[in-house]
Amino acid sequence: MSQEPARLTPDLDVLDEIQQRVLWLSTRIVDAANHDRSTGDGVKVGGHQASSASLVTAMTALWFAHLDAADRVAVKPHASPVYHSIQYLLGNLDRSYLPKLRARGGLQSYPSRTKDPDGVDFSTGSVGLGAAAPLFAAVTRRYVDAHFGKRPDSRFVALIGDAELDEGNIWEAVADPATTGLGNVMWLVDFNRQSLDRVVPGVRINQWRGQFEAAGWHVVEVKYGRRLAEAYTRPGGEALRDWIDAMPNEQYQSLFGLDGAALRRQFLDGAPAAVETFVADIPDAELAPLVTDLGGHDLAAMLDAYAQCDAVTDRPSVIFAYTVKGWGLPIAGNPRNHSALLSTEQVDTLRTARGLTRDTEWDRLDPATPAGIWVASRREALARPPREQSLPIAVPEATGVRANKPISTQEVFGRVLVDLARNEQVAPYLVTTAPDVATSTNLAGFINKTGVFAPTEQRLWNADRMLRWEEHPAGQHIELGISEMNLFLLLGQLGLSWDLSAQPLLPIGTVYDPFVLRGLDAFLYGTYSGSRFIVAGTPSGITLAPEGGAHQSTITASVGLELPGVTFIEPAYATGLDWLLCDALGHIAAGPSRTTTAAPAEDGAYYFRLTTRPIDQAPFAAARARLGDAVLRRQVVSGAYRLVDAHQAYPELDPGAPVVQLAASGALLPEVLAASKELAEEGIAAHVVEVTSLDRLYRAWQRTLRQGVRTATVPSVAGVLRAAFPDRAPVVTVHDASSHAMAWLGSALGVAAVPLGVDEFGQSGSVEELYELHDLLPGSIANAALAALSLS
Numbered sequence: 001m002s003q004e005p006a007r008l009t010p011d012l013d014v015l016d017e018i019q020q021r022v023l024w025l026s027t028r029i030v031d032a033a034n035h036d037r038s039t040g041d042g043v044k045v046g047g048h049q050a051s052s053a054s055l056v057t058a059m060t061a062l063w064f065a066h067l068d069a070a071d072r073v074a075v076k077p078h079a080s081p082v083y084h085s086i087q088y089l090l091g092n093l094d095r096s097y098l099p100k101l102r103a104r105g106g107l108q109s110y111p112s113r114t115k116d117p118d119g120v121d122f123s124t125g126s127v128g129l130g131a132a133a134p135l136f137a138a139v140t141r142r143y144v145d146a147h148f149g150k151r152p153d154s155r156f157v158a159l160i161g162d163a164e165l166d167e168g169n170i171w172e173a174v175a176d177p178a179t180t181g182l183g184n185v186m187w188l189v190d191f192n193r194q195s196l197d198r199v200v201p202g203v204r205i206n207q208w209r210g211q212f213e214a215a216g217w218h219v220v221e222v223k224y225g226r227r228l229a230e231a232y233t234r235p236g237g238e239a240l241r242d243w244i245d246a247m248p249n250e251q252y253q254s255l256f257g258l259d260g261a262a263l264r265r266q267f268l269d270g271a272p273a274a275v276e277t278f279v280a281d282i283p284d285a286e287l288a289p290l291v292t293d294l295g296g297h298d299l300a301a302m303l304d305a306y307a308q309c310d311a312v313t314d315r316p317s318v319i320f321a322y323t324v325k326g327w328g329l330p331i332a333g334n335p336r337n338h339s340a341l342l343s344t345e346q347v348d349t350l351r352t353a354r355g356l357t358r359d360t361e362w363d364r365l366d367p368a369t370p371a372g373i374w375v376a377s378r379r380e381a382l383a384r385p386p387r388e389q390s391l392p393i394a395v396p397e398a399t400g401v402r403a404n405k406p407i408s409t410q411e412v413f414g415r416v417l418v419d420l421a422r423n424e425q426v427a428p429y430l431v432t433t434a435p436d437v438a439t440s441t442n443l444a445g446f447i448n449k450t451g452v453f454a455p456t457e458q459r460l461w462n463a464d465r466m467l468r469w470e471e472h473p474a475g476q477h478i479e480l481g482i483s484e485m486n487l488f489l490l491l492g493q494l495g496l497s498w499d500l501s502a503q504p505l506l507p508i509g510t511v512y513d514p515f516v517l518r519g520l521d522a523f524l525y526g527t528y529s530g531s532r533f534i535v536a537g538t539p540s541g542i543t544l545a546p547e548g549g550a551h552q553s554t555i556t557a558s559v560g561l562e563l564p565g566v567t568f569i570e571p572a573y574a575t576g577l578d579w580l581l582c583d584a585l586g587h588i589a590a591g592p593s594r595t596t597t598a599a600p601a602e603d604g605a606y607y608f609r610l611t612t613r614p615i616d617q618a619p620f621a622a623a624r625a626r627l628g629d630a631v632l633r634r635q636v637v638s639g640a641y642r643l644v645d646a647h648q649a650y651p652e653l654d655p656g657a658p659v660v661q662l663a664a665s666g667a668l669l670p671e672v673l674a675a676s677k678e679l680a681e682e683g684i685a686a687h688v689v690e691v692t693s694l695d696r697l698y699r700a701w702q703r704t705l706r707q708g709v710r711t712a713t714v715p716s717v718a719g720v721l722r723a724a725f726p727d728r729a730p731v732v733t734v735h736d737a738s739s740h741a742m743a744w745l746g747s748a749l750g751v752a753a754v755p756l757g758v759d760e761f762g763q764s765g766s767v768e769e770l771y772e773l774h775d776l777l778p779g780s781i782a783n784a785a786l787a788a789l790s791l792s
Helices: 012-035 049-053 057-065 076-090 095-100 128-146 161-167 168-175 207-214 226-234 237-246 249-257 260-268 271-279 284-291 299-311 344-353 370-382 409-419 444-450 484-494 514-528 557-564 574-592 619-627 629-638 666-680 696-713 719-724 746-748 767-773 778-791
Strands: 070-074 154-162 187-189 220-221 319-323 430-433 477-479 506-511 534-537 566-569 606-607 640-644 661-662 685-691 729-733 753-756
Touching: 012 049, 012 057, 012 095, 012 370, 049 076, 057 076, 057 154, 057 299, 057 370, 070 128, 070 187, 070 506, 070 746, 076 095, 095 619, 095 666, 128 154, 128 168, 128 187, 128 484, 128 514, 128 640, 154 161, 161 370, 168 207, 168 484, 187 271, 207 319, 207 566, 220 299, 226 237, 226 284, 226 299, 237 271, 249 260, 249 409, 249 606, 260 271, 260 284, 299 319, 319 661, 409 430, 409 444, 409 574, 430 444, 430 484, 430 629, 444 534, 484 506, 484 514, 484 534, 506 514, 514 534, 514 557, 514 606, 534 574, 557 696, 566 574, 566 696, 574 606, 574 619, 574 629, 606 696, 619 629, 629 640, 629 719, 640 666, 661 666, 666 685, 666 729, 666 778, 696 719, 696 753, 729 746, 753 778
Parallel strands: 070 154, 154 187, 187 319, 220 319, 430 477, 430 506, 506 534, 534 606, 566 606, 661 685, 661 729, 729 753
Antiparallel strands: 640 685
C-alpha cells in the first residue's frame, strides 16, 4: 500500500519543475485566448497573466505538497489560469479546454462552481466574497459535525489578493462571533502590493496584522526567501534587512524590471553606506536574484508557513505571502502589468526557455520522470468521492397551519417552521439563521423548540419566558451579528453543505426586507454558486408604515424577480404560504435532479417576501371551496390563481358586463378586493387574481415566447397564465413595491395594463395614509380599472 503523498516530504527540485510548468501553462492559456482565437469583434479577451503568476508558487505548494482530498479552496479570481493548469496536470481537465479561456463553453474568466469543468470548490469573482466563503463553509462544517457526526478533517483555504482586504465584507466576516475559533481555516494573502491601477504606495501590513490579531486570528508573514534569509545571517546582513524593510514599496517593485548595474543603482538609491558595503562584493548577476528573493516565491518557505497554520487548531490563520505581480515573466513588477499581455515574441522566448515547442507546449509532465510520478501520486491523493445532493425524506405538502382570524404572512411563516420542527423526518435538517433579527422576524418559536447553535454548552444567565435562548451544540439556529452580507454568505454555504460537508441541509434565513439590498452581492454570489436555501424578507413594503422610507422596501420584488437562480414568492394568505414554503423545502430536499410539482425543476434559492399586516383569510377560504384543494394548490404553487370570480361573487352583474382583471401580490389584497366590490356596484366585472409568484409566471411566459422565437411560430399563452387569467380583458396590477415589477403582465396577456405601485421613497404615516399617497386605496384601484377599460 502506497504512503499518502501529502504526508511525504516533497523534493523541492521536483516541485520547482512542476511550478515552472504551471507558470508556462497559465501564461500560455491567456496568450492563446488573446492571440490564437479570433473574437470576431476585435475586443480584447484579457486574462491577467501577471496576477496569475504571483500565486504560482503558493498554489503549486498547496496542490502538490499540502492539500488532502477533503480540503476545500477558494482561488483568487485572477489566478484561475493557474488553477486550471494545475487541474490539467492532475488529469482533471481535458486538454481541449486549455485554449478556450473565456470562450463559450470553455474555461470561465474566474473560477465557477457551476460553469467550469474541473471541480471548483468556491466561485470567485466579486472580490472579497470568495475570501469569506470558506470561512462560512467552516462554520457550516462545525454545525454539521455537531449534528450529524464528525466528517473527515477538512481545511478551508482562501487565496486572496491583497487589494481584496479593502472590501468591507472581509472585516464583517472576520469580526462575526459565529466565525470565531475555526482552526481549520487558512487565508493566504497574495501580498504583491499592486492594485489594478498602480503599485500601492506604502505597505499596510501592520494595520492588517493588527486587525486580524484583534479578531483572534493567527498571523504568519512569509516575507523573505532562502537566499535573503541566509544573507541576513552574514556580517552586515542586518543592515541589508533593515534597508529592504524600510525601502519605499514603489522603489522595491521597480527592481523587478531591471538587472545588472541599473538594478544596483536603483537598489542603493538612498541606502545607508553599510548596505553598499555589504553588496559591493556581490556580482551584478547575483544581486538581482538576491534582493528580489521574496518568500511567496520560495517553495520551502510556503510549505513551512502552511505547517505553522496546521499547528494552530483553536483559531483561524492568515498568511501574508510577499510576492511580485508577474513573477517569472518579463512584466514582473511593472506598475501597469495588471491587464498587460506578453507579446507573441515574449511567449516564444518563454516557450524555448522551457524546452518546449509548438508541438509539445500543451503536454503534461512526462509520467516516467520524478515530476510526472509525483503528480500522479498527488492526483490519487486528491481524488474525491461523489456527493449525494438529496435528502432521504418526504417534506409534507403542508403543515395544515390554522388561520381563523386575520393574520400576517410573517406570523404564519413562524408557525409553519414550528410545525415542521415537530416533523421527525424534516426537523433534523432544518437550520435557521438571522443577522440579529431572529425574534422580530418570527423565528422565536423555532428557536424555543430547537435552541441556538454553539460549539459548546453556554450557561443561560437571564431566563426569558417568551424566548428560551439556550445555546448548545444541538441548537439549530445560527445567530449572526448585524451583517446582511454575512447572512447571505452563510446561507450560501449552508446551501452547499451537501458538497462541502457531505450533508444536505434545509437552510432558512430571515432578514428585514429593506436590507436584502445590503447583502445583495452575497445573495447573488450564493445563487451563482448553485446554492439552495430559503430567505424570508420581512417585513416588506410600505405596510411597515410608521417606520418611514428607510425601512420600507420597494425594489426588492424586482430584485427577487430578476435574480437568476432565485424563485421569488409573495403570497398573501396563510394556507398559500404553507403550501409554497413546504414546496420550496421539498425542492431543496429532492436535489436538482428531481421536482416536487408539475412545474419544471428549480435548482436554486427561494426568496419569500412577507409582511406584518394581518389580513382576513375568508377570501382564500371561499376560493378553496370554489376550486378544491387539488386545483387551488396546483395554481398557488404555479404562481397565480383567480381569488375572486366576479360573476360568481356578484351574481347581480349583467353577463355582458365589461370585464377587467385586478392582479396583486401580498398585503394589498384587501384593497383590491374592496375595489372589485366597488366596481361591481358600477356594473363592471372585476376578477381578482392573487399572484403568488411573479417569478414562476414570468418564466412560464418566457418559455412560450422563446419557443415561438426559436421555431418561428406564434407563441401561445402559458398554461398558468391562461388558468389565472382566462378572460382576454385589460389588467390592473397592484403591488406594495415598484409598479414596474408587475407591469409586464399586460404584454404577457396581450391586453391593456395599468400598473400601480410604490415608485417614490416612502415616509412615515399610517397604512391608509401611505396607500392614499401612492394611489393604492380601493377608489384609486377602481379608477385605474376604468382607465384600463378605456385603453382596451
